[in-house]
Amino acid sequence: EAGVTQFPSHSVIEKGQTVTLRCDPISGHDNLYWYRRVMGKEIKFLLHFVKESKQDESGMPNNRFLAERTGGTYSTLKVQPAELEDSGVYFCASSQEFQGFGYTFGSGTRLTVV
Amino acid sequence: AQSVSQHNHHVILSEAASLELGCNYSYGGTVNLFWYVQYPGQHLQLLLKYFSGDPLVKGIKGFEAEFIKSKFSFNLRKPSVQWSDTAEYFCAVNAKSGYSTLTFGKGTMLLVSP
Numbered sequence: 421e422a423g424v425t426q427f428p429s430h431s432v433i434e435k436g437q438t439v440t441l442r443c444d445p446i447s448g449h450d451n452l453y454w455y456r457r458v459m460g461k462e463i464k465f466l467l468h469f470v471k472e473s474k475q476d477e478s479g480m481p482n483n484r485f486l487a488e489r490t491g492g493t494y495s496t497l498k499v500q501p502a503e504l505e506d507s508g509v510y511f512c513a514s515s516q517e518f519q520g521f522g523y524t525f526g527s528g529t530r531l532t533v534v
Numbered sequence: 535a536q537s538v539s540q541h542n543h544h545v546i547l548s549e550a551a552s553l554e555l556g557c558n559y560s561y562g563g564t565v566n567l568f569w570y571v572q573y574p575g576q577h578l579q580l581l582l583k584y585f586s587g588d589p590l591v592k593g594i595k596g597f598e599a600e601f602i603k604s605k606f607s608f609n610l611r612k613p614s615v616q617w618s619d620t621a622e623y624f625c626a627v628n629a630k631s632g633y634s635t636l637t638f639g640k641g642t643m644l645l646v647s648p
Contacts, residue, residue: 423577453635462538463624463638476635511578523636525570525578 424526426512432532438500441529445514452495458508502533536561540639555610555642557625564630567608573621617648
């Protein structure tokens with residue numbers, strides 16, 4: 421089966437610009453997660469979708485981040501306007517189980533804000 | 535709140551050396567424990583997991599981990615590393631009961647020299 425696909429793999433943008441990251445989960449996985457790793461820090465949870473609904477968005481850093489999951493399929497994470505501290509690697513994962521025991525991660529999008 | 539501490543940020547070994555990566559967690563309840571690996575340019579992959587039962591867990595590629603409840607530890611081991619084990623290793627936990635997302639450690643970068 422195809423894995424979790426993320427694109428772009430790399431993005432370099434200027435401070436103040438907008439960037440949209442995309443994640444295509446494994447087909448049939450209702451649960452989709454976004455995580456982020458800032459340089460030198462832990463991978464941290466951002467939010468969790470169950471189908472098209474946000475189950476938990478407690479990890480979203482601020483209102484410059486907007487996540488959507490149209491029709492319960494792919495998801496986008498928009499950062500607008502981007503700040504320097506938003507730089508990092510954004511991981512997406514999907515699972516069939518609600519608690520995510522069977523996470524499958526994508527390769528991540530490396531975002532650099534300059 | 536859960537937290538995970540990985541003892542070493544960088545480890546350098548020669549091929550055939552033994553490996554032990556430390557992981558301690560902090561949480562008041564029972565947990566599920568995971569080790570993930572990210573090889574250069576690839577996605578995060580599950581190396582092994584512990585849910586219950588035998589505290590010595592065997593994973594892929596000859597890795598194993600031992601859950602010591604009294605020490606809140608879940609150290610990763612491999613008797614003889616190979617150059618292909620060069621990667622970043624992440625310990626993670628989530629709470630066993632109710633809804634819980636993964637909490638990761640900061641990761642350990644392992645470099646194996648041929």
